[in-house]
Amino acid sequence: MSSEVGLLVPTPPAIRKIERISPTLYEAAMKCTSRAAWLASGERKLLPPHPRALLGIGVHAVLERARSGVISGTTEDERRVGAEHVFDEKMRELFAATHPLLHAKFDGVDRLPFYNLFRARAAQMAADANVVPSARAREDTPRTGSSGSTVEAALVSRDGRVAGRADVLDAANATVIDYKTGAAGDSGPLTESELRQLRLYAYLASENGIAITRGVIERTDRTRAEVPISPQQAAEEGRRALSVLDGYNQHVGRPFESGASPSADACRFCPCIPFCTAFWKSAEAQWNGQCGTHVEGVVESVEGERLISINLNVTRGTGSRGAAVVTRLSREWLTFSGAALPQPQQTVRIIDAAYVEESEAPAVFRADRIGTAVWTVPSQTP
Ligand code: SF4
Secondary structure, three states, X not given: OOOOOOEEOOOOOOOOOOOOEOHHHHHHHHHOHHHHHXXXXXOHHHOOOOHHHXXXXXXXHHHHHHHOOOOOOOOHHHHHHHHHHHHHHHHHHHHHHOOHHHHHHOOOHHHOOOHHHHHHHHHHHHHHHOOOHHHHHOOOOHHHOOOOXXXXXXXXXXXXXXXXXXXXXXXXXXXXXXXXXXXXXXXXOOOHHHHHHHHHHHHHHHHOOOOXXXXXXXXXXXXXXXXXXXXXXXXXXXXXXXXXHXXXXXXXXXXXXXXXXXXXXXXXXXXXXXXXXXXXXXXXXXXXXXXXXXXXXXXXXXXXXXXXXEEEEEEEEOOOOEEEEEEEEEHHHHHOOOOOOOOOOOEEEEEEEEEOOOOOOOEEEEOOOOOOEEEEOOOOOO
């Protein structure tokens, strides 16, 4: 496949109705309706995922299989080896289907940064899970009520408008457990978002006849945080999720930008940044610390052979305005689809570069293999 430009900024989706809200959509919609609209659109393959996101899916696949008793073995070592196979298989499948920019950046799935670390942690957590197939076969599902067994299933509220899948719903111990691949934040052992998620699972459990009084976050770094959950807190979280769903659906049929609430906090880690006009109209250099470095500018010249530098005039984004140079771009990241290098006068958006402190006129932005992407902006884009 070849094209004139590499990554062309995609057209944002319209805001479509959501019938049912999940914990992930709930979090996104609380930050920004447009962000949730993107998640709900299912068009995620248009954007290269962060390698960590792929690894996170791999870890969850292992844990899900372990909790289902599918990973066999009578000893911890046997279960660990089985879990590593599951991880490798899932990661190969994900990598084969992922965005071509990741293929241009990484020779194989096991070259993703921290691959072996995530693999080892997933395998250890799976080995610790110690669930055998015969035990799983006796378990009831949440729909049939509290059996005293550890169960894991998708849960739907009675009105069908809230749904979610907790990693573990332990009815016997009135506990919901969720696994996280990221470390705890600076604000404490549990983030606000994780707390909301646990309470929402507790709400879903109660809607299915299972009483939950405790939420647990287990991280792949093997830390664990617990929090009590009262029936009132669970019910309140359910009410809030429904209210967020109703608020979201008031935007249905409107353009993507109408739901945007750009801010340094809301836009942090948002996958929509490459194509979100509201972000580019509002972003300020001061957002850099919280939101990362993303700049838009007009190309002046391109230099280099294997490693490319783009000289540009930055006009928008979270970097300082004016003369700038983006360095250390591998030629392959720009030409992987048979595209030409960016040309003078083209407008480009550089996502996730690192600002070299105190550089100015030109400001220096350094590309990195993990996150940086260069998008070409179509001329009619506002
Ligand atoms: S970039 Fe910001 S404003 Fe745009 S969709 Fe994401 S969170 Fe919303």
